[in-house]
Amino acid sequence: MRELSLDRLRTLVAIADLGSFAAAARELHLAPPTVSLHISELEERIGAPLLLRQRAQVRPSGIGETLIARARQLLAAADQALEEVGRQVQGLAGRVRLGASTGAIAYLLPQALEQLGRSHPGIDVQVMVLTSQETLARLAAGALDIGLVALPQAPVAGLTVQPWRRDPVMAFLPASWRAPRVVTPAWLAAQPLILNAPETRLSRLTTEWFARGGEHPVARIQLNFNDAIKSLVGAGYGATLLPHEASAQGAAVALDPRIVMRPLRPALWRPLGIAHRTGQPEPATRHVLEALWALKQLRQPRTAG
Incomplete structure (x- = not known):
């Protein structure tokens, strides 16, 4: 022995x-x-x-x-x-590793974590700020359990990606500007712009939106941190295009009074998906997924155009 x-x-x-x-x-x-x-x-x-x-x-x-x-x-x-x-x-405890963008972490994830904390306080969710591609790569490598990713995504062996939410992209403008009720590519392209970094899915969405209107503007600055972008908008530095996240009940996210939000014409949407490894998830991971699915929008906010 x-x-x-x-x-x-x-x-x-x-x-x-x-x-x-x-x-x-x-x-x-x-x-x-x-x-x-x-x-x-x-x-x-x-x-x-x-x-x-x-x-x-x-x-x-x-x-x-x-x-x-x-x-x-x-x-x-x-x-x-x-x-x-x-x-x-039994699903009463456990660690779940989750990757998501800054926007999802700031405005969507807290609602899910609050609900999870009430129903399963023993589950520890570790959150990492990642792009969608980084999230999928870490999921495939086993370094993450759940990812919130922009859609569409190319299939990845061993991963399941399901549509989760569809949030409208809106124009966020300094309140001091004389802005139209509905923002078009031609009007916005003539303004100083603060846009998402080019490696993000949102950057590609907004570039395509401008291109459909025949516009190809150059941003004053490109960032991958939505709160920093909004701070610059509030300071009057420029305008931006960002998703307008709302809760599952349709409650609006609080907005800085120095910022006004306008719908786009044509309308633009940012779809998000939930990604995880294919197969039966562990109980703790399943409970986190259930909390996230509770935030799936049942009714889309109205947008003009």
């Missing part, structure tokens, strides 16, 4: 607590010869007697007391590990 067996250690601790081989056998529901074999194997592995056999009492030797103290710690740790794993199997 090369390694110490927890079963053998449990037998040793039971004998020390109960004072006899026979009592330990009854407590552990083992045959007396099995209890004797456990101790013989342990003593052979240690190379020294662990128990002192007296007339009507079995007591630990000095070496036995040292091993018993360590055995109690090991057995307690093993029991705790089994309890923790059991809670994860």
Whole structure:
């Protein structure tokens, strides 16, 4: 026997607590010869007697007391590990790794996490700010459990991507501007612009929207952080195009009073999907998915055009 067996250690601790081989056998529901074999194997592995056999009492030797103290710690740790794993199997606890863009994290994910915290407080969601391509790559590599990604996406082996939300893209303008009620590519292209970084799906969507109107504007600055973009809009630095996220009940996200929001003509939508590895997810991951699906819009906000 090369390694110490927890079963053998449990037998040793039971004998020390109960004072006899026979009592330990009854407590552990083992045959007396099995209890004797456990101790013989342990003593052979240690190379020294662990128990002192007296007339009507079995007591630990000095070496036995040292091993018993360590055995109690090991057995307690093993029991705790089994309890923790059991809670994860039941979906009562666990760690879920999620990747998403800054916009989804700022405006959508908190609603799902709030609901999850009420129903499953033992689940720990670790969030990473990633582009859609980074999210899919990490999911495929097993480094993530769930991803919120822009659609459409090319199929990735081993991953399931399902449509989740469809949020309208709106023009966000400084409130001091004299802006039309509905914003067109021609009008917006003539304004100073703050747009998303070119590696993002939103950048490609907005570029296509301008191109449909025959416009190819150059932004003053390109960023991949929507809150920073809105801060610049509020400061009057320029206008932008961003998704207008709303809750599952249609409640609008609070807007900086220095910013006004206008619908686009033609209308533009930012579709999002939920990605995860194909197959039955672990219970904790399933509960997070359920909280996210609760945010799926049942009614789309109205947009002009």
